[in-house]
Amino acid sequence: MSLARRRFLVAGAALTVVAACGTKTAAPHPTLSDPAEPLPPVDQRIAALEKRHNALVGLYAQNLESKVELAHRDGDLFAMCSTFKAYLSARVLQRAQAGELRLTDTVVVEPAELKPNSPRTEPNAGKPMTLSDLCAAALQVSDNTAANLLLRVIGGPPAITAFARSIGDDRSRLDRWETELNSALPGDPRDTSTPRALGGGIARVLTGDVLDTTHRTQLDDWMRANTTSSMRGGLPPDWTTADKTGSGDYASTNDVGIAFGPNGERILLAIMTRTQSDDAHAEPLRPLIAEVAALVLPEVMRPR
Secondary structure: OOOOEEEEEEOOEEEEOOOOOOOOOOOOOOOOOOOOOOOOOHHHHHHHHHHHHOEEEEEEEEEOOOOOEEEEOOOOOEEOHHHHHHHHHHHHHHHHHOOOOOOOOEEEOOHHHOOOOOOOOHHHOOOEEEHHHHHHHHHHOOOHHHHHHHHHHHOOHHHHHHHHHHOOOOOOOOOOOOOHHHOOOOOOOOOEEOHHHHHHHHHHHHHOOOOOHHHHHHHHHHHHOOOOOOHHHHOOOOOEEEEEEEEOOOOOEEEEEEEEOOOOOEEEEEEEEEEOOOOOOOOOOHHHHHHHHHHHHHHHHOOO
């Protein structure tokens, strides 16, 4: 397939130029000023990152104000891993909005149902937790037991696929529960999405009319308090994000959400990666996520 392309959408015409820990990476912060010397084309710089990390990079980025886009392997399938938890919490909020449940409803955390990486539900084993607290746990620390409890409330993995279709995402699908969904076998279509489909869906739940103002604000608040962000390491220190990470086998490492600048900038970033090797136990690619974010931000901030 072709490498990165950036589309400048002007007057309706397109000019084509074209997962869980909270530590910052050492990726350089982007500069929005013109470099002293011309940089190589974006597709070449992303290809260089892929080669250096022995990885595949899927990217869909859009400046939500200017509509400038940047894409690379944006139609390729990648394992969603824990990024699905953004859709999961959005669906819980949507049902609360419709009066089908209340965020104050509780679910008992059964000890036998605990999964690895459950830092908020594990201390509450045998106790009830509210749906609100479970959503916060799933989004902010990627708590796997919280995700399974919420999945049960909304109807299981097929409910995530149905929700995706209802908001215009025709590619994302969830087939399994935590933690089996993170196997990320090459060529396995289960529990996958594309950067463009998942990124567009996350943008709609955070900025569109999928949720009313109250419930959309709640989702935004939960996601801004995410402690596992990888993309923040590549952004200037005065930027923040509402994002959801995910990681799994074959170095599957994702981060999808919106980056917010100090002057009202809103940049959608959907970055999905995996190793090019056949090593299921390859190290996660969190530094690569930050490097891609640092590369992309100046490009989509340029005037059209």
